Amino acid sequence: YFSVLDERTILENLDARYSNDQIYTYCGSILVSVNPYHMFNIYGLDMVKRYEGQPIGALPPHLFAISSTAYGRMMKNTENQVIVISGESGAGKTEATKLTMQYLAAVNRSGSSTITEQILEANPLLESFGNAKTIRNDNSSRFGKYIEVFFKQGSIVGARTSEYLLEKSRIVTQAPEERNYHVFYEMLAGMSGDRRKQFGLTSPEKYFYLNQGGSCTLSSRDDSDSYRMLCDAFQVLNFSRQEEETIHKILAAVLHCGNIFFKRIMVDNHDTVEMGSSAEVKWISHLLELSDDWLKQALTQKVTETKGDRVLTPYNIDQALDSRDAISKALYSRLFTWLVERINMIVCRAEREKSSSLAVLDIFGFEDFHVNSFEQLCINYANETLQFFFNQHVFRLEQKEYAKEKIEWSNIDFQDNQPATDNSFLEKCHFHHSDNGLYGKPRMSHPEFHVNHYAGKIKYSVLHFLEKNKDTLRSDVVELLCESKNKMIAQMFKEMRDRFINKTLNKATGRFVTMKPRTPTVAANFSESLLSLIDTMSRCNPYFVRCIKPNNDKAPMSFERSVVLDQLRYTGMLETIRIRKMGFPVRVKFHHFIERYRCVLRGERIHVNHLPTDVCLMILKTQPSHLVHLYRIGATKKSYVREDNMVKQKWTN
Numbered sequence: 001y002f003s004v005l006d007e008r009t010i011l012e013n014l015d016a017r018y019s020n021d022q023i024y025t026y027c028g029s030i031l032v033s034v035n036p037y038h039m040f041n042i043y044g045l046d047m048v049k050r051y052e053g054q055p056i057g058a059l060p061p062h063l064f065a066i067s068s069t070a071y072g073r074m075m076k077n078t079e080n081q082v083i084v085i086s087g088e089s090g091a092g093k094t095e096a097t098k099l100t101m102q103y104l105a106a107v108n109r110s111g112s113s114t115i116t117e118q119i120l121e122a123n124p125l126l127e128s129f130g131n132a133k134t135i136r137n138d139n140s141s142r143f144g145k146y147i148e149v150f151f152k153q154g155s156i157v158g159a160r161t162s163e164y165l166l167e168k169s170r171i172v173t174q175a176p177e178e179r180n181y182h183v184f185y186e187m188l189a190g191m192s193g194d195r196r197k198q199f200g201l202t203s204p205e206k207y208f209y210l211n212q213g214g215s216c217t218l219s220s221r222d223d224s225d226s227y228r229m230l231c232d233a234f235q236v237l238n239f240s241r242q243e244e245e246t247i248h249k250i251l252a253a254v255l256h257c258g259n260i261f262f263k264r265i266m267v268d269n270h271d272t273v274e275m276g277s278s279a280e281v282k283w284i285s286h287l288l289e290l291s292d293d294w295l296k297q298a299l300t301q302k303v304t305e306t307k308g309d310r311v312l313t314p315y316n317i318d319q320a321l322d323s324r325d326a327i328s329k330a331l332y333s334r335l336f337t338w339l340v341e342r343i344n345m346i347v348c349r350a351e352r353e354k355s356s357s358l359a360v361l362d363i364f365g366f367e368d369f370h371v372n373s374f375e376q377l378c379i380n381y382a383n384e385t386l387q388f389f390f391n392q393h394v395f396r397l398e399q400k401e402y403a404k405e406k407i408e409w410s411n412i413d414f415q416d417n418q419p420a421t422d423n424s425f426l427e428k429c430h431f432h433h434s435d436n437g438l439y440g441k442p443r444m445s446h447p448e449f450h451v452n453h454y455a456g457k458i459k460y461s462v463l464h465f466l467e468k469n470k471d472t473l474r475s476d477v478v479e480l481l482c483e484s485k486n487k488m489i490a491q492m493f494k495e496m497r498d499r500f501i502n503k504t505l506n507k508a509t510g511r512f513v514t515m516k517p518r519t520p521t522v523a524a525n526f527s528e529s530l531l532s533l534i535d536t537m538s539r540c541n542p543y544f545v546r547c548i549k550p551n552n553d554k555a556p557m558s559f560e561r562s563v564v565l566d567q568l569r570y571t572g573m574l575e576t577i578r579i580r581k582m583g584f585p586v587r588v589k590f591h592h593f594i595e596r597y598r599c600v601l602r603g604e605r606i607h608v609n610h611l612p613t614d615v616c617l618m619i620l621k622t623q624p625s626h627l628v629h630l631y632r633i634g635a636t637k638k639s640y641v642r643e644d645n646m647v648k649q650k651w652t653n
């Protein structure tokens with residue numbers, strides 16, 4: 001534990017420990033984990049046994065200490081627990097989540113059971129569909145996840161995963177040296193030639209949606225091996241043959257979709273398009289079990305209904321390409337949501353009311369890129385909200401500690417960071433907040449705005465912002481997809497249609513009111529799911545794991561202070577320090593305090609009957625009276641000192 005908390009001390013300690021191969025450190029109530037980019041032999045069954053039943057602090061800092069404490073507390077008090085794992089891309093969140101799940105699987109009382117195996121198998125499946133190679137991380141999760149594991153009498157009885165904000169743009173575009181989601185490459189590498197033919201597929205280099213990053217292979221991952229693991233996971237999770245087949249069909253249809261091209265033509269002086277390829281269109285219609293002309297209708301013209309009339313407006317080439325990509329994104333993201341629900345159906349069958357849960361939240365950290373767009377605003381908004389949750393928790397812990405030690409305090413206050421982006425997110429934010437101090441207006445020449453987040457000022461580019469926020473498939477295209485002869489596909493889009501269109505409200509009167517068809521924005525949906533997540537988490541006892549990336553080169557055991565310091569700021573640890581500094585952040589055990597400062601008594605006799613608190617008071621009374629407000633004596637074991645250089649200086653002298 002750090003007894004003194006400031007930026008420099010934290011940084012120096014993390015550095016010193018890291019160079020000693022100690023990747024874990026406690027900082028207040030947080031476990032800091034610095035990515036070693038090198039596998040230490042510290043996660044075996046021997047370590048599970050060593051940490052099992054041990055409270056935090058009994059053994060050196062370790063992820064298993066957090067898991068063990070959370071598990072023990074859940075068992076003892078049947079109180080729900082949550083471990084919040086955060087950090088930037090490549091910092092080690094996914095690994096920490098996997099290790100926590102493995103720890104739980106190993107210590108739970110039913111040992112290895114079918115349900116435990118199914119819960120663990122869900123992981124490679126979601127990795128195939130939700131992870132991709134980025135320049136920062138070869139296996140980057142492109143969605144946030146909240147996994148609740150349910151226990152009854154110490155045995156795992158089920159689990160439920162919630163997913164947040166899958167990155168959709170990746171399905172249709174990739175930056176240089178990046179890839180699309182693993183599953184496409186795995187499928188093409190692992191399927192037999194015959195099977196590939198069945199879906200009209202060839203090699204990954206041939207697909208526009210797969211080859212934009214430049215390289216379709218990965219040195220750190222064998223795609224055909226991963227495909228085998230994916231197929232095993234389908235088996236363990238009881239996917240039917242038909243379901244597996246439909247999943248493949250949707251994936252193949254997305255790839256064909258990306259290869260559709262258009263020819264620009266002029267009709268009546270209007271720029272319009274003609275479909276350039278018929279082979280892809282045929283394949284897509286065949287795979288999705290739809291009539292041949294549906295795609296043509298969806299891709300070349302817009303349908304507007306006014307007072308019962310259908311008006312058809314031909315698309316220009318940009319609109320046609322956009323609508324092609326919108327269909328691909330909708331197909332893939334609906335499939336992803338369906339998969340998560342399908343896994344939950346299998347592994348979440350326990351009567352949850354009677355069980356307790358231990359949850360893990362693996363969520364992207366604060367992002368500040370060269371160009372920040374809508375996705376970054378969502379992610380940073382999520383971080384802002386989680387930071388508020390974290391501050392509340394730290395604040396509560398402080399209050400509890402002061403109450404226990406009967407320390408009077410009055411001036412601890414923490415800044416509610418909520419207003420930073422609240423509402424600005426739900427509506428077309430940049431038009432509404434020019435008079436908000438936390439908001440910066442875009443300059444005329446730059447389409448951007450600024451938000452002062454808790455972690456610093458971030459500049460957002462508004463280019464494509466509103467489209468990204470809408471991100472909807474035209475309702476007539478959704479209707480077309482609902483007509484698929486494949487029941488699973490039809491059902492997926494019917495759910496989408498029912499969720500967005502004709503939403504009905506059950507008013508207090510008991511009457512149903514049909515709302516005007518309205519599609520909630522991505523931001524509104526996300527904000528709603530985030531608030532519900534916070535609501536669930538606030539009923540749990542939280543633990544915080546902050547993953548830190550020590551360098552930007554994925555280099556093993558190399559600690560760059562400037563890289564780490566930036567993250568310390570973003571992870572909110574310095575905010576904890578600020579909160580603690582407003583109270584009495586330095587807590588020293590009586591005997592340590594006496595040992596260290598008895599010299600200031602200059603030989604004054606300490607009577608054998610003096611209690612440690614009396615001696616501490618004697619020492620403190622040697623200080624000038626105007627410093628009285630800087631310390632407190634705890635009721636049970638510690639002196640509390642408000643950090644102040646003058647006091648420190650004097651005592652040290």
Ligand SMILES: Nc1ncnc2c1ncn2[C@@H]1O[C@H](COP(=O)(O)OP(=O)(O)OP(=O)(O)O)[C@@H](O)[C@H]1O
Nearest residue numbers: 037038039088089090091092093094095137140141
């Ligand atoms: N505890 C660890 N021990 C050894 N190596 C690790 C550990 N944690 C992470 N790594 C290494 O760092 C890489 C990146 O970690 P991980 O995928 O967990 O990052 P992440 O924070 O989940 O990133 P993203 O947000 O992009 O998904 C891993 O593939 C692994 O090589």
